Amino acid sequence: MEVYYYLVFGVLVAVLAGLEFSKSSKDRISTSPAFNAFKNNYLVVYSLMMAGDWLQGPYVYALYQHYNYSQGDIGRLFIAGFGSSMLFGTIVGSLGDKYGRKRASVTYCVTYILSCITKHSPQYRVLMLGRILGGIATSLLFSAFESWLVAEHFKRGFEAQWLSLTFSKAIFLGNGLVAILAGLVANTLVSSFSLGPVAPFDAASCLLAVGMGLIIYTWPENYGDPSESKTIVAQFQQAASAITSDEKIALLGAIQSLFEGSMYTFVFLWTPALSPNKQAIPHGFIFATFMLASMLGSSLASRLLARTDLKVESYMQLVFLVAAGSLCLPVLITFLVEPAVAEGGGISPGGRLNLLGFCLFETCVGLFWPSIMKMRSQYLPEESRSTIMNFFRIPLNIFVCIVLYNVSAFPITGMFGMCALFLLLAAFLQRRLMVIAEIHRNRSVEAWVAEKGVDSESEPLNI
Structure with a gap:
């Protein structure tokens, strides 16, 4: 393995360690024992x-x-997974608002677990069923747990700022340490123990079963709107009304779809971008390096979210601009660096960049994940939180399905350029969200002053 990979990995480890051990009092949040246990x-x-x-x-x-x-058969299986997340997953995930977020998590x-069990069968229709179940599970993973956390956090009377600490640590x-360990464990089960490619799915089932036991015995139930008379159609109508009537929610959904769409497209493109001529690259080590970089971002986010003088809407503009620049790099490299012609060998100079x-x-x-979670906790109404979050995933899943279906029809540089444009648009929308949020805060202050009859220039406000 080349020294270059170790150098990049070592630099990320050093920066991450520096961030974690250099936190000042401004970067730390004082909490309570009850919150820490929760x-x-x-x-x-x-x-x-x-x-x-x-x-x-x-x-x-x-x-x-x-x-x-074949590659075509596999592509259809992946499309089925994203399509299932968009269609069935949106409905199942939204039921958590009415029937309980704990039940949705279980x-x-x-x-x-059922999806993992289907992996034991080589029959295509069974594997297709597994992808459909996996798509439903993915929608629940990205809505039910966060919805339960936010509702339970405020139900127990914890401070709003403490929520950002849970988000960043999660x-x-x-998405960092567990991802690295999971990759190593999966590789050990398949390669070192020679248990075959289905072994990681069995290990996943065991961990999911343990987690389900903890949910059943330690989590109380909470709801969005448990009204018995409200149908699933009414829930969707309420969520759609919230999105169309509040520009902040609509902007947040657009920002999330643009960033996550670019992120999932990146997942498909990074391997051919680093090895365009079938260069030998250590996929597992590079994946671990990516996860370490993600850990670095979440550690930085915890410092930013802990500062009361810094709004999440403000710094996320810069995050989107930096993300756009990073995905522009493959496009620029094609003009600045001589491409490698010979097949095989190690990673090229352009690949290193x-x-x-x-x-x-x-x-x-x-940086994105805990920050978007924080903004969702601020702007999404509690009664339809899960439903709105799954609404946000509909355009995302449509986009990913289109990319998967047409991934071979466009050059890689064109795909990266498209992602960069999406991220630039996300930065613009984030700017708009910041402006609207600030106007809303100022109006709230003015309304509070008018109600209390307080002179805002002579007496400090604690809202």
């Missing part, structure tokens, strides 16, 4: 849920290849 319980459950997801990721494609399916575990562990840019993008991903 937070730690959630982090354990969330980490188990993410471990169940990450264990499967590296070997989904490999398993289908093991069963001798449903995630059951659905994903991403640091679940791309790798640095991709690590920067993953750092932005680590």
Whole structure:
């Protein structure tokens, strides 16, 4: 393995360690023992849920290849997964608002365990069923747990600022450390123990079962709008009304879809971008490096979110601009660096530059997740939180399906350029969101002053 990979990995480790050990009092949030116990319980459950997801990721494609399916067959399986998330997952995920977020979280575990079991069968229709179940589970993973956390956090009377601490730690562990460990465990099960490509799915089932037990015995139930008379159609109408009547919610949904669409497209493109002529690259090590960069971003986000003098809407503009620049790099490199012609060998000079840019993008991903969670906790109405979050995933899943279907029809540089434009648009929309949010805050202050009859220039406001 080249020294270059170790150098990049070592630099990220050093920066991450520096961030974690150099936190000042401004970067730390003072909390209570009750909150710490609540937070730690959630982090354990969330980490188990993410471990169940990450264990499967590296070997989904490999398993289908093991069963001798063609690239076209595999592509249709992936499209079915995203399509299921968009259609069935949106409905199932939205039911959590009415029937309970705890029940929705348990449903995630059951659905994903069933999806893992289908991987034991080489029959295409069984594997297709597994992808449909996996799509439903994905929608639940990205809506039910966050909705339960936000509702339970405020139900217990914890301070709003403490929520950002849970978000940043969840991403640091679940999308960083757990992802790295899951990749290593999956590789050990398949390669070192020679258990075959289905072994990581069995391990995922075990972790999901443990997490489900913790949810059942330690989590209370909470709801959005438990009204018995409200149908699923009425729930969707209420969510759609909230989106169309509040520009902040609509902007937040557009920003999320643009960034996540670019992120999922990047997942498909980074391998051919680093090895366009079938160069030998250490995929597992590069994946671990990306996850470490994401951990670095979440650690940085925890410092930013802890500062009361800094608004999340403000710094996220810069994050989107940096992310756009990092995905512009493959386009620029085609003009600045002589492309490698010979097949095989190690990573090219252009590939090294791309790798640095991709690590920067993953750092932005680590910043994005806790920050978008924080904004959702501020702007989404509690009674239809899960429904609106799944609404946001509809354009995302449509976009990813289109990309998967046409991924071979466009050059890689064109795809990266498109993602960069989406991220620039996200930065523009983030700017708009910041302006509207500031206007809304000022109006709230003015309304409070008018109601209380306080002279805002002579007496400090504590709202």
